[in-house]
Amino acid sequence: xSAADLPPRPRPAVNERNAPYWTSGADGRLVVQRCDxxxxxxxxxxxxxxxxxxxxxxxxELSGRGHVESWTEVVHQWxxxxxxxxxxxxxxLDEDPTTRVLTAxxxxxxxxxxxxxxxxxxxxxxxxxxxxxxxxxxxxxxxAP
Amino acid sequence: xxxRFEHKVVISGVGQSEIGRRLGRDPVVLTAEACLRAIADAGxxxxxxxxxxxxxxxxxxxxxxxxxxxxxxxxxxxxTTTWCEGGIETSGQLGAVVNAMLAVAGxxxxxxxxxxxxxxxxxQGTGGRKxxxxxDVADGLPAWQLPYGATAVSLAxxxxxxxxxxxxxxxxxxxxxxxxxxxHAGMNPSAVYRDPLSLEDYLSARMISTPxxxxxxxxxxxxxxxxxxxRAEHASDLDHPAVAVEAISSTLDDRYQWEGGRDxxxxxxxxxxxxxxxxxxxxxxxxxxxxxxxxSVFTHCWLExxxxxxxxxxxxxxxxxxxxxxxxxxxxxxxGGQLSGGRLHGYGFLHEACLQVRGEATGRQVEGAQTAAVGxxxxxxxxxxxxxxxx
Numbered sequence: 001x002s003a004a005d006l007p008p009r010p011r012p013a014v015n016e017r018n019a020p021y022w023t024s025g026a027d028g029r030l031v032v033q034r035c036d037x038x039x040x041x042x043x044x045x046x047x048x049x050x051x052x053x054x055x056x057x058x059x060x061e062l063s064g065r066g067h068v069e070s071w072t073e074v075v076h077q078w079x080x081x082x083x084x085x086x087x088x089x090x091x092x093l094d095e096d097p098t099t100r101v102l103t104a105x106x107x108x109x110x111x112x113x114x115x116x117x118x119x120x121x122x123x124x125x126x127x128x129x130x131x132x133x134x135x136x137x138x139x140x141x142x143x144a145p
Numbered sequence: 146x147x148x149r150f151e152h153k154v155v156i157s158g159v160g161q162s163e164i165g166r167r168l169g170r171d172p173v174v175l176t177a178e179a180c181l182r183a184i185a186d187a188g189x190x191x192x193x194x195x196x197x198x199x200x201x202x203x204x205x206x207x208x209x210x211x212x213x214x215x216x217x218x219x220x221x222x223x224x225t226t227t228w229c230e231g232g233i234e235t236s237g238q239l240g241a242v243v244n245a246m247l248a249v250a251g252x253x254x255x256x257x258x259x260x261x262x263x264x265x266x267x268x269q270g271t272g273g274r275k276x277x278x279x280x281d282v283a284d285g286l287p288a289w290q291l292p293y294g295a296t297a298v299s300l301a302x303x304x305x306x307x308x309x310x311x312x313x314x315x316x317x318x319x320x321x322x323x324x325x326x327x328x329h330a331g332m333n334p335s336a337v338y339r340d341p342l343s344l345e346d347y348l349s350a351r352m353i354s355t356p357x358x359x360x361x362x363x364x365x366x367x368x369x370x371x372x373x374x375x376r377a378e379h380a381s382d383l384d385h386p387a388v389a390v391e392a393i394s395s396t397l398d399d400r401y402q403w404e405g406g407r408d409x410x411x412x413x414x415x416x417x418x419x420x421x422x423x424x425x426x427x428x429x430x431x432x433x434x435x436x437x438x439x440x441s442v443f444t445h446c447w448l449e450x451x452x453x454x455x456x457x458x459x460x461x462x463x464x465x466x467x468x469x470x471x472x473x474x475x476x477x478x479x480x481g482g483q484l485s486g487g488r489l490h491g492y493g494f495l496h497e498a499c500l501q502v503r504g505e506a507t508g509r510q511v512e513g514a515q516t517a518a519v520g521x522x523x524x525x526x527x528x529x530x531x532x533x534x535x536x
Contacts, residue, residue, distance in 0.1 A: 008281070009292050009294075010280055010281060010282065010283045010287075010291045010292050011281065011282050011283070011292060012282075012283055012284075012288035012289070012292050013282050013283065013284035013285075013288055018288070043404070043405070044289055044400075044404065044405060050400060050405075069307065069409060070303040070304070070306045070307040070310070070409055071303070071306060072299050072302035072303055072306060072354045072355055072356075072357075073352075073354070073355040074294060074295075074299055074353075074354045075351070075352040075353060075354065075355065076298070076352075076353045076354065078294055078296055079291070079294050082293070082294030084294075086294060088293055088294070088295050088299050088303070088354075089303070090303055090307075090404060090409055098407075100404050100409070101404060102289055102290065102293065102295060102300075102403070102404045103293065104293045104294075110355065115306070115307075115310040126292065134292070136292055136293065
């Protein structure tokens with residue numbers, strides 16, 4: 001089956017709290033919540049910063065660069081829309097290496113993935129007939145966008 | 146001695162239903178079977194039960210995740226309570242048992258029946274695990290996971306890979322939990338999978354999410370487990386040793402989502418070591434360990450967090466299997482755990498620990514066992530630890 005024949009991936013339910021993370025990829029931008037009081041990122045998005053209790057978190061545009069903290073090749077087939085095998089990872093974000101995102105690694109074979117390798121963001125569009133399309137942040141090997 | 150709630154109670158009775166991969170029996174009937182056995186084991190009549198507690202109540206985030214809520218048992222057994230509760234928002238699965246202990250110690254009830262019931266085997270049906278329903282839109286926690294095809298096993302696999310990188314854990318070390326659990330399951334007629342498992346079998350098994358294979362994952366089944374928590378004075382009325390509760394730790398820690406945690410190699414049991422501040426016993430005094438193994442790696446976190454070894458050393462601790470086998474220094478999961486015994490979701494560990502300290506684990510008894518450490522829960526969804534001893 002070619003990629004075009006696959007049913008669409010499940011979309012995240014986009015809401016006021018998470019919309020920038022899921023939709024900014026339309027412009028090729030990775031944005032993540034940031035707490036200016038504590039000078040760190042907050043992810044997944046929150047209403048208050050869990051460390052500083054600052055309730056004025058803002059969305060910050062990042063470089064899209066990060067490093068692989070851990071990875072796994074999913075071999076078991078779970079969802080018809082996501083054909084196995086595929087590679088998932090925790091990627092730490094270079095602007096704040098204490099913050100990680102759960103994501104997929106693309107454009108790389110599992111045998112070539114290493115903990116610590118530099119990666120940069122890319123996006124996969126998941127169409128939504130009822131609202132803005134979702135752009136899932138994914139990562140691919142490389143230093144700079 | 147310091148006044149502690151856990152010293153005012155005992156676990157007076159335990160009961161288990163029939164356990165099977167897919168029994169096709171009504172889960173309420175299975176639950177009643179476990180509950181009636183626990184009440185009888187406690188030397189009580191149903192009319193003596195005046196409190197009820199259960200996890201997760203009637204909330205069911207996945208197929209078969211709960212077999213009987215609070216009302217199901219209360220109505221079908223005809224119980225009148227002076228205290229009751231059922232819910233998922235607590236310190237992991239055994240939070241309901243802790244609540245029952247607090248209720249009895251506080252005088253709200255004399256005998257609280259607590260149960261955990263599942264029918265995931267039947268509910269997921271044949272043809273492989275279907276714990277993840279396919280929907281167009283994922284909300285809440287799954288919104289961060291399902292769009293990528295991430296499920297619990299992949300999140301556990303990310304923990305394993307991080308442990309390999311940071312602590313030098315190997316698959317050959319990780320194998321020993323599953324292998325020893327299977328060896329123990331062979332001594333437990335109630336266990337789901339009882340055929341021996343060799344290191345070669347483990348290493349050649351199909352991968353689910355690298356570096357985790359089939360045998361690193363627990364087995365969905367149909368089963369119910371129940372315990373009765375009574376006032377400590379009830380111990381003298383029993384025809385078997387009561388199980389005293391030496392110390393308890395109930396932990397919620399860190400952010401709920403795995404990716405929000407401080408350290409991907411650890412889970413909320415990282416705060417469980419505080420349990421030793423509530424007892425004069427030390428890890429070396431523990432005769433038996435019942436540690437949550439929904440995925441094999443979780444036992445490593447528990448071994449470290451309860452102080453049986455240093456953080457990062459669990460792989461070496463279990464390597465070769467002798468130490469955690471029956472007859473070893475710290476026999477672990479003699480019922481087969483959830484990896485081979487079946488996914489009783491935490492309550493199987495408590496049940497087996499009670500049998501061990503009572504000296505009633507027929508065919509797999511740890512010789513002279515007086516004390517047990519129980520650690521239940523995983524990831525950052527809340528954990529409860531208990532140190533039990535023969536009363």
